Amino acid sequence: MTFDDFWSQIAGFTDYGELLTLVRFSLIAAAVLGIAGGLIGVFVMQRDMAFAVHGISELSFAGAAAALLFGVNVVAGSIAGSLIAAIVIGMLGAKARDRNSIIGVLMPFGMGIGILFLALYPGRSGNKFGLLTGQIISVDGPQLGLLIGISIIVLAALFVMWRPLTFDSLDPEVAAARGVPSRMLSLGFMVLLGLMVAVAVQIIGALLVMALLVTPAAAAMRVSSSPRLVPVLSMIFGFVSATGGVLLAIGGSLPISPYITTISFAIYLVCRVIGSRRGHSRTVSGASGATAANASTPAKS
Template sequence: MIRPALDWGDVISFQDYDKLLALVSNSLIAGAVLGIVGGLIGIFIMQRDMAFAVHGVSELSFAGAAAALLFGGSVVAGSLAGAVAAALLIGLLGSRARDRNSIVGVLMPFGLGLGILFLSLYEGRSANRFSLLTGQIISVTTPDLGWLIGISVAVLVALVLVWNPLRFDSLDPDSAAARGVPSTAISMLFMLLMGLVVAVAVHIIGALLVMALLVTPAAAAMKVVHGPLSVPLLSALFGFVSAVGGILLAIAGTLPVSPYITSISFLIYVVCRVIAWSRDRAVRGRTQRALNPAE
């Protein structure tokens, strides 16, 4: 009998699941915090049309992490340095959307190429190199966990403090500037916060797929709710479910953590789109019946 090329038992198995769960407690905590913070900051990423910039920052974060891996430094510190440098550069040079997209388009291949160069020179374990691109479920050590939680909490506190002016500037920058909101300072602060969250996301989910936690949850939430409180709360919930759910599934599998996280995040988005489509169709039907009662 010919054995099938793909045996699902090799992909996912819940044997000794409780023992494996204890080994990834750090990743679960970091994923939960990242999912919440990523969902919240993702609202402003969507409102400011900066989803493309997230990917650009992640590539420089990847290059910084790869350099740290090559030269024996802290991968978290290298990732932070690359992400913050990219975020500030985009913020300084890309004041307009067209300029910003051009700068991101230049930075992305440069950061990816630089990161690949560093990884090709690295002679250590191949798993360490692969994890920078796609994430690794056991990559979060106890010292790293402290840094990741500290960064996430700092970003969350900063978001809460500037929430109203940032929201005003994101939705109507011209009116915000006319009302005295320091748009340049707000934009630079937001880019810095986004760079910090991207650096944390790269450490969990990898450089190639950070948008699954920084863009997709917010995009999904904005399809089904519209209130100033309901949107961030639902986005944070979606980010939490995607990150923690993905890690819990990855424990039982042999694949990297990122496919599980991205799949859950995408499914949530698809469900939200279907709900929004059904609701809009029902509204159009009621409107047509009201306008044409004789039909």
């Protein structure tokens, strides 16, 4: 393969305007997913549940593959798989060690069952591949309505649960002592996370959902510790990654996921550099202040 052939597959941008109209539903869905995924990702990071996102995505993939095999709604199958995984993890994994063990068991099981269903599926190989890595044209009108509806439900529920969920995420022991229903909050949050993972699988595929449900929040936390600014930055980063990935993917012939993950990772790297420089500046400022204070203190005889 020559460099020109390689580049044309990545960024050919031929007939871009016509292609843009074909993916308008995917573009809207990606924008909604970026915003909702960025917001819920803040709690994923606070609760140290990045590994859970990947575990749920494997069961979501299995549910979508089963739906594809039996000819039913793929989104419904993805949601069913996600909710089963989320409820199991939420009920049995109260402690981090137990939760990681359960996720470690569910991940290979979900992937294995999903691969079995795809191997039995007699249809186009593009449909199989799309469940793992995403498809640029994967959302039609009815699916778009369903995905937007799910995202709105998740956003509304997060705003209702915001204060107790934040309290329970940052200091679960004190929250439990204050009467916060930690177990119910945890289970409710897992259900919301399962729904968002099911939405993400339809856009970016089962293997790379963390690029929109973890990376934007991780990037936002590198540049700010403000409880108000971090969610806003995370939603912006998620929106830019998702919509930017769709807009770039139109110009090539590759799956959408490499573009979204590259943008998301680039944003994280920039935020990490900015955060490191700020931390270094604070360290230098603190050291200079301490030196000046010591110099101004009169020596005792």
